[in-house]
Amino acid sequence: MVQNAYEVLEERGFFKQCSHPEELKELLGRQSVTFYIGFDPTADSLHIGHYVALMSMAHMQRAGHRPIALLGNGTAMIADPSGKTELRGMLTVEQLDHNAECFKAQMSRLIDFSDDKALMVANADWLRPLNFLGFMREVGVHFNVNRMLAADCYKTRMAEGGLTFFEMSYMLMQSYDFLVLNQRYGCVLQMGGDDQWSNILAGADLIRKMERKSAFALTTTLLTNSDGNKMGKTEKGALWLDKSKCSVFDFYQYWRNVEDRDVERCLALLTFLPMDEVRRLGALQDSAINEAKKVLAFTLTEQVHGTEEAQKARDAAEALFGGGGNSAHMPTCVLSDEQVAQSGLRIPDLLVLSGLAKSKSDARRLIESGAVRAADAPVADFTLALRPEDFAGDGLILQKGKKGFCKLRLGE
Helix, strand or coil: CCCCHHHHHHHCCCEEEECCHHHHHHHHHHCCCEEEEEECCCCCCCEHHHHHHHHHHHHHHHCCCEEEEEECCCHHHCCCCCCCCCCCCCCCHHHHHHHHHHHHHHHCCCCCCHHHCCEEEECHHHHCCCCHHHHHHHCHHHCCHHHHHCCHHHHHHHHCCCCCHHHHHHHHHHHHHHHHHHHHHCEEEEEEEHHHHHHHHHHHHHHHHHCCCCCEEEEECCCECCCCCECCEECCEECECCCCCCCHHHHHHHHHCCCHHHHHHHHHHHCCCCHHHHHHHHCCCHHHHHHHHHHHHHHHHHHHHCHHHHHHHHHHHHHHHCCCCCHHHCCEEEECHHHHHHHCCEHHHHHHHCCCCCCHHHHHHHHHCCCEEECCEECCCCCCECCHHHHCCCCEEEEECCCEEEEEEECC
């Protein structure tokens, strides 16, 4: 017997807020429902912050429900104020459509879109040709401005100096999405991150008012560590799912190095491992917890990038930290003749070229703090320059601290 999806999400720690919880739980246990999660394509890749939503969608599908992945290349033309302190930059139609295409390939690793098991639709189809006066008469009349201003998604912007009507309309647009999906596909549930609670709830309320039918809002927890801080930020930026924006090795190493107390939560939210195994791994103590971290890192990297890439990342990590494995798969930077000439092979320049330092001043700080090693030898001199012969063979490994590595090679 398939476990009720409500209970699966609850047991694994996804739940944050839900409208009409008992009614929804009964519905999910009784029949297959169509639900949706929206993704605004404001970048050309999803990042790990989206992954909790994708996993919740995958668990729902495995329990027999039909997901709709809504690509928000219409709503993304309006700046979502949720969690923002200033107006977000606007992208062109062409940029939004390109980003939406990039999302499709990444989502397909988790969600089965064959034979109508899941749908992928774009809200630009109904939002871009929308008539303003007709929309305001049909939809806008159902929104109370006082209630909107009390929503968390608007409070920060109001406190920081005001809110444009442009941004206020985002809630109406997202609510209208839910209404259209309900009318076209029988969608009765919208899910998403808890920072979207006000917008999601407004959509469910709109359907109940206009269609006189049941509709539900459910939000999932955001990906945070035990201190409540968002996870997925690295020194190089966001933890992207696209390996051209975040190397597979860096992705693997991020999860290999999470805090001990965050391992169980990450295993529950980000993998499909049975909860008995999640609890067993999460209960490991001291050095034994490293085995759980290896499971987390490999399993999640495999889900995102495939088995072969995960094995390469694991081999590279073991070569660096365990005295075994294959160093060929560690992050590598091939220096062009021009880069060699301009850098003079000076360590600060190499740190910047490899991405281990943000700037030469950052490189200097790292060297002065004793955090830099070249070919496993400590670097103490900020003016040190290497020689071409130092890169002979398989290249030279530049190291920052205990976790930052890059193999440098000279171009052929």
